[in-house]
Amino acid sequence: MLLINGSNREKNNYKILKELKQENDTLISLSHKKINYCLGCNSCKKKLENYCIQEDDMKDIYMKLKENDKIIISSPLYMSHITGLLKNMIDRCYPFYHHNYFQGKTVYLILTGQGSKEDNEEEIEAIKNYFKGISEWLYFEFKFLDYFSTREKDNIECDNSYEKRIKNIKEQIDER
Template sequence: MSKILILVGSVRKNGNTELLANAFKQGAEKHNSVEIISVADYKINPCVGCEYCQNSDGNVCAQNDDMKIIYEKLKECDTLVIASPVYFYGISAQLKALIDRLHTPMRNTFSVKNMALLLVAGASLPQVFDSILVQYSLVLSYFKLNDLGKVLVTDVRQKGAIKENKSLLDAYNLGMSIK
């Protein structure tokens, strides 16, 4: 049984990304403990590159925001799922700010061993996910994480459009596959 943390990077409540993450959760919670965090609900400042965390006691960040909550969750989970809308060929700014804040020695205390990726794009271009997939691959390699899978959805711009897409079943099945 895995302890799964899903980080949803969309600010749109009940939007396509959240629906995809919920489908994944429904499948995954059959055999695992699953928590969804909507990054937009937390006050997370971008990294300022001050390097304070490199030398501070416990590698704490100089910024006093909600990132400390996320750090604690990452210490407890063994599987991390990134769910994001695609904005101009990248993940959301809210999620990017969180990811940049993982540039801390504190990451050595995280229990994460596995990752999965859920992406939703309004565009239908075949290359719409390429830059995110390169970054994802580099993160997997650098941290020696297992890739549990990806669900990549194109052409779902309007809120709720994903309900007509087989990707919800794909996300559910990906969640079910984690044991």
């Protein structure tokens, strides 16, 4: 299983992913990776062995994405959407569109934000639709897992149902 932390910090989203990570899983924090923007050059349309002509940390991430059938992404809301860091990584997945490597994979999404789930209802729905759209392009199965509020203490654990919800997420992932 591959776990991807879309935050610029190793705090709340990272904590959730660490709880879900098992021995042979890989946990990546995108903030530690050098990921250039997609150039829109369309070189990946050709059968390039390395997927993309750019030399950066996406090379390793492409391999990890290809190797794992379950991918868990966790992102904070930044200005009502996923972080730019994560969006940038997703843009760089354009080669998978051409090479069809996502078929059969399941992408799970967890979101966090300062606001309550009710406050962020529209934002969560928009992000779910965004992932649903990409899933139709890349042919993966998409499953939204949960939204955690960090409230004013900047801490997901201030939610007293935290442990129960983590347990529930583990069950949903193991189901498959």
